[in-house]
Amino acid sequence: xxxFNREKVQATGAAVADAPAKRKLCIIASKGSLDMAxxxxxxxxxxxxxxxxxxxxxxxxxxxxxxxxxxxxLHVATVGNPNMHPWFHIPTFMGGIPxxxxxxxxxxxxxxxxxxxxxxxxxxxMLHDAGAHIYACLMTVDMMKLKKEDMVDYAEILDANQxxxxxxxxxxxxx
Amino acid sequence: MMSAVDTSILDSLEFDDxxxxxxxxxxxxxxxxxxxxxxxxxxxxxxxxxxxxxxKEWEEHGESPTxxxxxxxxxxxxxxxxxxxxxxxxxxxxxxxxxxxPTGCV
Numbered sequence: 582x583x584x585f586n587r588e589k590v591q592a593t594g595a596a597v598a599d600a601p602a603k604r605k606l607c608i609i610a611s612k613g614s615l616d617m618a619x620x621x622x623x624x625x626x627x628x629x630x631x632x633x634x635x636x637x638x639x640x641x642x643x644x645x646x647x648x649x650x651x652x653x654x655l656h657v658a659t660v661g662n663p664n665m666h667p668w669f670h671i672p673t674f675m676g677g678i679p680x681x682x683x684x685x686x687x688x689x690x691x692x693x694x695x696x697x698x699x700x701x702x703x704x705x706x707m708l709h710d711a712g713a714h715i716y717a718c719l720m721t722v723d724m725m726k727l728k729k730e731d732m733v734d735y736a737e738i739l740d741a742n743q744x745x746x747x748x749x750x751x752x753x754x755x756x
Numbered sequence: 757m758m759s760a761v762d763t764s765i766l767d768s769l770e771f772d773d774x775x776x777x778x779x780x781x782x783x784x785x786x787x788x789x790x791x792x793x794x795x796x797x798x799x800x801x802x803x804x805x806x807x808x809x810x811x812k813e814w815e816e817h818g819e820s821p822t823x824x825x826x827x828x829x830x831x832x833x834x835x836x837x838x839x840x841x842x843x844x845x846x847x848x849x850x851x852x853x854x855x856x857x858p859t860g861c862v
Contacts, residue, residue, distance in 0.1 A: 584766060584767045584768070585766035585791070585794060586773075586775055630823055630847070632842070632843035632847075697825075698862050707827075707834050711835075
């Protein structure tokens, strides 16, 4: 019968308050549709829950996820999106009908809510509380004519070089 | 690891290869104290709020609560939870509470 393995605790350093985090994950979030906003948030959150250091760089349309006026109102595209099942399939020629994207968006929000997954803005706050680092891409901020105060207040603006420096030695996920 | 708590109580219990207690029914608060001590955590009142919630969830639903469930159900904020159980609160709270690792994406 295997008892509690004390060597294993020392070997992994798990849960020791001052043990340095060993793994480091950098996520680049480049898409801002409702469906593409979740993968970086969910993966980042799962990594923090496993004690991994997390840095998320929001760039191009991904910047909407950390922009206050937009992140509670992300949408699902219904034109040219062949993946609308399991609810129903929206043929491309119908996807452009006014209200179609709103309807699909509302439906996806409701399904996500049923799984007890928080809305994007709340999820982002949760990630910040969990200790993930949140960055806004400087070039995108300039291109979209945004200011620091347009973003969640814990977002730090970085240029590509700074992010590359931070990501040294990290595993990287591009979304 | 050296600690003030006597953890010899763990020697007579069965753990899996990741140091999670095999039978949740073997658990007592003293076992929790001992596992925490081995992980380098001194349990305080707020830890027990979380641990008691985890045990209650397991008794009622048969599974370990996810971090999201703990923060919603035990009145402990996400930040506080990470401070209480550094290195992965969901997993470590479950480990100290003598439960299996929580499953689920959030």
